[in-house]
Amino acid sequence: MSGYLAGLECSRCTAYYPGDSARALCECGSTLLARYDLAGIRKAVTPADIARRAPTMWRYRELLPVRDDAAIVTMGEGFTPMIPVPTAARELGVGELWVKDEGLNPTGTFKARGASASISRWRELGVTRFAQPTVGSGGHAWAAYGARAGVEIHTALPVSCPELGWKGSLSNGAHVYRVDGTVGDVFRILTEAAARYGWLPAGAGREPYRFEGKKTMGVEIIEQLGWDIPDAILYPTGGGVGIIGMWKVFDELEQLGWIGSERPRLVSVQVTGGAVVKAFHEGLEECRGAQHVNTIAPGIMVVKPFSDYLILRALRATKGWAVGVPDEESLHYMSWINRHEGLLLSPEGAATIAAVRRMVREGELGPTSRVVVFNTATGLRYPHLMDGPVPVILGSGTIDDAAVARASRAIGGATR
Structure with missing residues (x-):
């Protein structure tokens, strides 16, 4: 199979590059997005065809960027369960509530999706050395998929991050650099090293294919709800790749005729004072940046996401929202959900539960709302919080x- 990737389009200046271009960013320095031959896909596959395929993210093969099936690097990632949590729904004041549990992916995190899609495509293009900044889970996922693909991974993370992330990366054979500084320091140091040594910078938004892996979360939600649309999707937001990817794929699904024009409200959840939350409520098109704070949920503390303008576009295009959550609420709901629903959430996932409560109090959600929240990693990655x-x-x-x-x-x- 030759695949349906048509090209790469700049998300700012709309410059267009051929699908086989080995570009990570546009010449203007902005994020590139993959574009597909949707007319060809519409003729080739239907939702009924997909329903008969294996339960992984690669069931949506035509909407993913790899040309040759032999290039796919996979460990069965994707098609994670949508778990109804009725006790939590009653407690929080919404009609129906599901947890999309990404902690059941390989390496225990949603980062497996982006690693699978990105490494598969870049290796197909001949790229074999990558620089991956992380707060732990992303580096671990890239290290694991890098080991499977036989490529070289260099990952850096703050020394404050949980040890499971960097120990997992080391065990997979990645080059690991612990930085005595913030996430911003990690990005700067690793970006400089990537330029010096010829590694591909693979941070959030800095190459086009991670969006493609993450967007499959959105297709799965729709398929698992019988090709129906929930009222809102609450997503823990760091670099925002998942929100951007889901926004993108909903448009692709509409063009395929698989869904209509209705969209779920996309909701960004961050720590209190998060850059996206501030920019959204101030009506800005880009983030001004936020002060770095130490938090139990480092995955939703990014001072200024690289693709911030796309996150904000996605929120506004879907009549979405943005919610800041303090650590004490995340910690409370991490324990509460475990006790009452049996799910061991990451602190980032627990923050989405707290965000539902806040949105109900603000009148943004109500007793008839059908809501999906994301748990982005297994709580087992955070034994220090247990x-x-x-x-x-x-x-x-x-x-x-x-x-x-x-x-x-x-x-x-x-x-x-």
Whole structure:
């Protein structure tokens, strides 16, 4: 199969490049977006055809950039479950609520999608050395897929990031650099090194193919809802690749005739004071930047996303919203959802639950709203946030009334 990638279009100046161009950015320095032969795809495949395919993101093969199937680097990523959470829906005050659980991807994170699509396409174009800035999960995903593809990955992250990310990257054979500084320092240092050594800078928005992997999240939501549209999708936003990708693919699906003109409201969720949240509510077309803060949810603390203007376009085009969430609320809902729905969310995922509550209070969501939130990584990546009740230690091996009472007290008397 030769694929349906037609070209790359600049998201600012609209310059157009051939599909086989090995460009990461436009000559003007802006983000490139992949464009497809949608008329050809419409003739070649239908939703019914897709329903018969394997449950991975590559079931949407025609909407992904790889020319030759033999070039695909995959570990079964995608088609993660949409888990209904009715207890949370009642607690928060919405009609229906689903968690799209991306923590079930390879490496335990949604970053697997972008790594699979990007590494597959770039390797097909002959690129074999990559620079990947990260706060942990992205570097780990790129390291894992890089190992599978036999390419060279250089990843850098702040020393404050959880050790699982960099230890996982090291175990996959990546070159890992821990930076005593902020995420901004990481980007600067790795970008300079990439220019010096000829590595491809693969940060969020700095090459076109990560959007393509991430956009499959949007197709899956629609397909898993029976090709129906939810009212809102709340997405933890760092670089914003997922929001941009989903916005892009909804337009592609409409042109294919698979959905109508209705769109879910795309909602950006960040830490309090996040750059996108501030720019959205101030009516700006680009972010001014935000002050770096230490947070339990580093994936939603980016001082100034590279493709910020596209994130803001996506929010406004879908009549979306932007919500800032303090750490204490993310930590609360990380525990609450685990206790009441059995899901171990990342702090970034838990922030979307807190954001639902805030949107209900602000009148942006209500008792009939059908809402999808994203958990972007398994909570197992954050063991340092799981401090809680201490289990009962038995001296005799017998569980008696006293032991049961002590266990009940340890969980605050909650004996569900």
